[in-house]
Amino acid sequence: MLAERALDRLAQGADRSAEHREFTSDLSVEELVAVEAAGLEPRGLVGGSCVFRVGWQFVGWTEAREVDTLSTAMYESRERAMKRLVQEAARCGADGVVGVRLTIAFDNWGEGLGEFSAIGTAVRHRDRPGSLRTPTGDIFTSHLSGQDVWALLRTGYRPLGLVMGCCVYHYPAQGLSQWFGAVTQNQELQGLTRAFYSARELAMDRMQREALQLGSEGVVGVTVEEESHVWGGHTLEFLALGTAVRSTPAPPAPPTRMVRRVDV
């Protein structure tokens, strides 16, 4: 279900012959050089987006707990944006997408409406197209930069997919007076600590499970972030995101010479 304009744009990229190479990409010059050094060629800038309602009313909640519907909504909308990005990448005959960025824009859309977008650069193996697809033949995605992908491939790893997990947690406002009421002393707020701890662990766990499903050996470059988006301060989304990797069957290339740089 890609837009017609998107199909047109991507078709132009896919048709080009070896002599007539043109591509779009949001890679920096350094990234481009690194990607090409890794034996990849950029095929085009690809993206996907999804407008989703993620508004919510919190009425009468008296305990800290996960907001399941919001966790699902936040996950689902990112997932859809990613799916469309992958469809676009498939149209340009790519092996994978590097430098994927996930963003949410809440302005101009109305109450609780957010635009979730994913954008990145589709790449293909220059000499052996298709060789960098995942073991199941799918297009890989990664939030890593061109340099990072180069470093991974050099040392015998390959990216499998961008993996993420999120958990939206609400802690009630009226309960706070009980928590804080008599507190003039130094002390840990154990209820809140446990709530935040659980939420973060859930997000990380979900990310981990995605990676396991992809058959990966591990996840690199993980970030764990909190954001309350449009829900006010008492509702937070914990988002864990990283790139799942596995080692390649072929013996790794000789390690790069490591040089410690001293900036003057």
Next chain:
Amino acid sequence: MSPEEIGLPEEAEHRLAELRGQGGQAGIFTSDLSVNEFLLVKEAGFDPVGLVVGSSIYHIGFQAPRWGQSQEMTNLSQAMYHARELAMSRMEAEAEDLGADGVVGVRLDINFYEFGQHSAEFIAIGTAVKGRQGSARNAAGKPFTSDLSGQDFWTLVQSGYLPLGLVMGTCVYHVGRRSLSGWLGSLGQNQELPNFTQGLYQARELAMARMQAEATEHQAQGIVGVQLKEESHLWGSHTIEFFAVGTAVRPLGEEHEIARPQMVLDLGG
């Protein structure tokens, strides 16, 4: 209050069990290291085993400072230290659960949310690693912790050292305001303000001395990568936290060979 009072939440136990691999299924690793750091940690002979995290939401009791007096706010110092300690010990408990030898790239963060201005979440997060050649645990038989980057960790191990633990010291200090006559007397003059100088000096020294005492407890040979941070958090301008943090290290042997530095021309602007 011991961290065991809370223990690791169920969700954490579950996640860690998955990392280790269960029911005949292979485990998986997660890491917040960048790719370069990840590769260098591997090159140094360690395998990342999992992202570990600890957290504590802490209410910091209020302490009213005396207007003109420079003094340590011991109540606040203790709170800032204890909260970080709780977060760290939970992170270490997660590392212990994974059977790790240590945690690299530890970050200590403080987040303020909308649960009142006297409360904050203290977070410790890092990547647990396991040595390929025997245990690299510290003298106390616990996983080491370190805030060094993957690059620094590689360099450290290359030159024959191992981290023992993240060591820290803190001191929240109230710098007394000047009296009106003192303020008037110095109007328009360039001069040192000895009570300010002395207050800041003393607070910084206290923070560093406490960090050093932790290193001594670790039987460390020294501390590397020390950072000295000053922050008023939410206390206003005259109350400052001095926070010293670094990685205590021990030598692996007598010899320390460091590769000869090379000149590199960087074309990247």
